[in-house]
Amino acid sequence: MEHFENTVTSRRIHEGRIINLREDTVMxxxxxxxxxxIVEHKGxxxxxxxxxxxxxxxxxxxxxxxxxxxLEIPAGGLEAGEDPADCARRELREECGLNAGRxxxxxxxxxxxxxxxxxxxxxxxxxxxxxETHLDEDENVEVETLDxxxxxxxxxxxxxxxxxxxxxxxxxxxxxx
Amino acid sequence: MEHFENTVTSRRIHEGRIINLREDTVMxxxxxxxxxxIVEHKGxxxxxxxxxxxxxxxxxxxxxxxxxxxLEIPAGGLEAGEDPADCARRELREECGLNAGRxxxxxxxxxxxxxxxxxxxxxxxxxxxxxETHLDEDENVEVETLDxxxxxxxxxxxxxxxxxxxxxxxxxxxxxx
Numbered sequence: 136m137e138h139f140e141n142t143v144t145s146r147r148i149h150e151g152r153i154i155n156l157r158e159d160t161v162m163x164x165x166x167x168x169x170x171x172x173i174v175e176h177k178g179x180x181x182x183x184x185x186x187x188x189x190x191x192x193x194x195x196x197x198x199x200x201x202x203x204x205x206l207e208i209p210a211g212g213l214e215a216g217e218d219p220a221d222c223a224r225r226e227l228r229e230e231c232g233l234n235a236g237r238x239x240x241x242x243x244x245x246x247x248x249x250x251x252x253x254x255x256x257x258x259x260x261x262x263x264x265x266x267e268t269h270l271d272e273d274e275n276v277e278v279e280t281l282d283x284x285x286x287x288x289x290x291x292x293x294x295x296x297x298x299x300x301x302x303x304x305x306x307x308x309x310x311x312x
Numbered sequence: 313m314e315h316f317e318n319t320v321t322s323r324r325i326h327e328g329r330i331i332n333l334r335e336d337t338v339m340x341x342x343x344x345x346x347x348x349x350i351v352e353h354k355g356x357x358x359x360x361x362x363x364x365x366x367x368x369x370x371x372x373x374x375x376x377x378x379x380x381x382x383l384e385i386p387a388g389g390l391e392a393g394e395d396p397a398d399c400a401r402r403e404l405r406e407e408c409g410l411n412a413g414r415x416x417x418x419x420x421x422x423x424x425x426x427x428x429x430x431x432x433x434x435x436x437x438x439x440x441x442x443x444e445t446h447l448d449e450d451e452n453v454e455v456e457t458l459d460x461x462x463x464x465x466x467x468x469x470x471x472x473x474x475x476x477x478x479x480x481x482x483x484x485x486x487x488x489x
């Protein structure tokens with residue numbers, strides 16, 4: 136099967152702060168035209184920060200689209216031209232006040248490949264030491280440090296409801312088996 | 313800390329086929345105003361379908377935002393008022409031609425809670441039996457059936473790059489430990 140969808144026309148709808156939106160008309164492999172709504176995003180990183188005692192450093196933050204404060208692993212958007220590992224170190228400093236002696240890539244994943252270009256790079260951070268925090272002025276982030284068994288229980292009971300967090304914590308579980 | 317962000321004003325930008333887009337001005341907990349770009353999505357389901365021999369039924373599909381065909385677990389959008397478990401059964405029939413004797417919820421997760429309302433419900437499907445497939449006319453989906461150890465290796469080497477798929481497969485791995 137030929138998978139590719141060629142773009143026939145592309146219409147710009149929104150140029151924003153975090154995302155842009157365009158609508159592409161494409162030719163499908165079966166020769167039909169179809170509309171694809173595409174959110175453009177610069178990409179992001181997330182970090183699974185593990186302390187020497189095995190606890191995981193998490194952040195709780197209000198998320199307007201969810202209308203709730205979610206417990207998540209630390210994360211943030213890539214700046215133009217920024218290396219993902221450098222971004223991961225920067226976000227871990229800014230959100231959690233931690234420097235990482237080791238920053239190892241786990242995987243990269245599209246969060247919503249049906250409509251968003253966002254590719255998220257997930258890292259495991261170890262050998263953590265305290266530093267200063269420098270939060271963005273409109274971020275309101277609380278740091279919480281929890282055991283992995285409790286975090287896995289929270290995935291099961293709905294206390295954790297964020298995709299990158301569930302993927303990252305389950306990857307940590309797998310590494311520790 | 314008070315987490316809630318009250319909406320001050322809301323501007324509609326796009327009403328689309330899969331997503332809408334609005335921009336909210338919010339009052340942050342620290343008393344500042346901030347802009348929040350919000351993609352509205354009706355929600356979706358994804359299924360980890362496990363055959364009696366342990367192999368997992370996957371789909372490969374071109375994703376325009378990624379400009380590539382991605383290997384994913386089966387998934388699809390909720391219709392208005394549809395029960396997520398019913399939707400999971402429907403999508404598994406339509407995409408893979410399988411009926412599920414057991415359909416068990418694993419977790420629900422926001423895919424991109426920084427800017428999207430999409431909540432994805434992930435199910436484990438077992439006791440699978442063949443039925444007819446009924447694909448949407450502009451879907452071009454190839455079914456591939458693979459062992460979990462190979463799929464886990466593909467997460468590690470970048471052959472799988474989809475968030476719901478990585479979370480779902482790692483959850484299956486954890487259940488089988």
